[in-house]
Amino acid sequence: MKSRVRLSTFSTIITIVVIAFLLLAIYFSIGTYKFIPACVITVVLLGFSLWFSPLSISLDANKININSSLHIKSIPYDTIATVERFQPTMGAKRKLGSGGFMGYWGMFAEGDVGNYTAFYGKSSDCFLITLKDGGKYVLGCNDPDKMVNEIKRHLC
DSSP, X not given: OXXXXXXXXXXXXXXXXXXXXXXXXXXXXXXXXXXXXXXXXXXXXXXXXXXXXXXXXXXOSSEEEEEESSOEEEEEGGGEEEEEEOOOOTTOEEXXXXXXXXXXXXXXXXXXXXXXXXEESOGGGEEEEEETTSOEEEEEOSOHHHHHHHHHHHHO
């Protein structure tokens, strides 16, 4: 099973604005000493984003895959304790990562859940995976209910 990650309207707007700003910074710095730093900042920011921002969530026989443009993060089923629907709140504190640029990804903390690693595009499409070692992941995709049910089926 595979389900794409859908970005929220806010995330889409932030992504367009940031990319436009980066491209304008490069354009207006051509021929100046600011050109190289503008290019480096753009490449680093886009590199991290393409590595971590989720495009889809897929399931195979023994693991969950979080697919991004440049990387696949896998969570084996045998490490998962629970999976349930979850909606992150505006009160979540970002420790490291993105709070909208190319989705929501990175490390976050929230009062009732604690620390978690997030990979989602829209908060209403999320589910929470708690690992046996206490680690937590908040993932999001177009059909979270079906994804949660399918993961639970693999856990039995």
